Amino acid sequence: MNRRHPHILETLTLDGLPEHAVPAFEQALQTVCLTVAYFKDDPTDTWRLEAVRETGVGDEELLPALFLAGAMSGIEQPELLRAPVEADGWLARTVEAFPEQEIGGRFVIRPTHVENPVTRGKIVLKLDAGLAFGSGEHGSTRGCLIGFEGMAHRRPRRILDIGTGSGILAMAAAKQLKRRVLATDIEPWSVRITADNAAMNGLRNQIRAKLADGWRHPAVHGGRYDLVFANILARPLCSMAKDLADHLAPRGTAILAGLLGRQVRMVLAAHRRAGLVLERRIDQGDWSALVLRKR
Numbered sequence: 001m002n003r004r005h006p007h008i009l010e011t012l013t014l015d016g017l018p019e020h021a022v023p024a025f026e027q028a029l030q031t032v033c034l035t036v037a038y039f040k041d042d043p044t045d046t047w048r049l050e051a052v053r054e055t056g057v058g059d060e061e062l063l064p065a066l067f068l069a070g071a072m073s074g075i076e077q078p079e080l081l082r083a084p085v086e087a088d089g090w091l092a093r094t095v096e097a098f099p100e101q102e103i104g105g106r107f108v109i110r111p112t113h114v115e116n117p118v119t120r121g122k123i124v125l126k127l128d129a130g131l132a133f134g135s136g137e138h139g140s141t142r143g144c145l146i147g148f149e150g151m152a153h154r155r156p157r158r159i160l161d162i163g164t165g166s167g168i169l170a171m172a173a174a175k176q177l178k179r180r181v182l183a184t185d186i187e188p189w190s191v192r193i194t195a196d197n198a199a200m201n202g203l204r205n206q207i208r209a210k211l212a213d214g215w216r217h218p219a220v221h222g223g224r225y226d227l228v229f230a231n232i233l234a235r236p237l238c239s240m241a242k243d244l245a246d247h248l249a250p251r252g253t254a255i256l257a258g259l260l261g262r263q264v265r266m267v268l269a270a271h272r273r274a275g276l277v278l279e280r281r282i283d284q285g286d287w288s289a290l291v292l293r294k295r
C-alpha cells in the first residue's frame with residue numbers, strides 16, 4: 001500500500017446491524033469519523049460497520065448520534081467496540097474486501113491488487129479502499145459518477161470537487177474530460193491521499209488537491225465553475241447553496257450527493273431558492289444524488 005497513516009487512529013465497530021438500520025448508523029458514524037466500511041455478516045445476514053477516526057475525538061457528538069440512530073431504527077443499541085487501527089489490520093482487510101467495480105457505462109474502479117486486463121472503451125480509475133471515503137462502493141459516489149456520465153458531453157471546463165475524499169470524482173472528471181480539477185477536503189489526509197491517487201493514475205498535473213472547508217478558501221472562492229461536485233451531507237449542502245449558485249457559471253452544473261430519503265426535498269428546496277433547477281435525480285440504494293443546473 002502506498003499510504004502513510006498517522007497512528008493516532010482507531011476503528012469503531014458496530015456489529016449485528018439489521019439492514020434497515022445501516023443508513024442511520026452510518027450517518028451517525030460520519031459525524032466524527034473519516035470513513036465507514038461495510039461488511040455483510042454471513043450467515044446471519046446482518047451488517048458490521050467499521051469506521052475510523054482520530055482516537056477519542058468527538059464522543060460527545062457520536063454517542064447521542066448513535067443513540068438516536070438506534071431509536072430511529074427501532075433496535076437495541078449495539079455495542080461500540082474500539083481498537084487501534086494498526087493493531088486490528090483494518091486497512092488490510094478493507095483493501096482485500098474491495099473488488100473491481102463497474103459504475104454506469106463508462107467507469108471501472110480497479111484496486112491495485114487486481115491485475116490490469118485491457119479494458120476497451122472504459123475509463124479505469126486505480127484506487128484502493130483506504131482512510132479517505134470514495135472507493136466507489138457507496139451509493140452516493142455511484143450516483144455522482146452516473147450523474148456525471150450523463151452530463152459529460154457538455155464538456156465543462158472549470159471543475160471543482162468539494163469533499164473529494166479519495167479523489168474519485170475529481171479523477172473521473174479529469175480522465176474523461178482531460179481537464180484540470182480543483183479537489184478540496186477538510187481532512188488533511190484526504191488531501192494527501194487524493195494527491196497520491198492522482199499521481200498513481202497519471203493525473204498529477206490535472207488535479208490540484210487543497211485543504212479547504214466548503215467555499216471558505218480563496219482558491220475555491222475566487223473561482224467560477226462549469227461543474228461542481230459536492231458529495232457531503234445534507235445540512236452543509238443546504239448552508240452552501242448560495243455560494244454554490246454564486247460561483248456556478250450560467251448553465252453550469254452541480255452534482256450533489258450524500259442524501260438519504262427525506263433530505264432530498266430539503267436540499268432541493270434550498271437550491272431552488274438559490275436559483276438552481278433540478279435536471280436529474282439518481283437513486284442508488286438508500287442514497288440519492290441530484291444533478292442541478294443554473295438557469
Ligand SMILES: C[S@@+](CC[C@H](N)C(=O)[O-])C[C@H]1O[C@@H](n2cnc3c(N)ncnc32)[C@H](O)[C@@H]1O
Pocket residue numbers: 132133134135136140141144162163164165166167168169184185186187190212213214231232233236258
Ligand atoms: C461522503 S465523502 C465523499 C468522497 C468522494 N467525493 C466520493 O464521492 O466518494 C465526503 C467528504 O467530504 C469531506 N467534507 C465534509 N465536509 C466538508 C466541507 N465542509 N468542506 C470540504 N470537505 C468536506 C469529508 O472529509 C469527506 O472526505
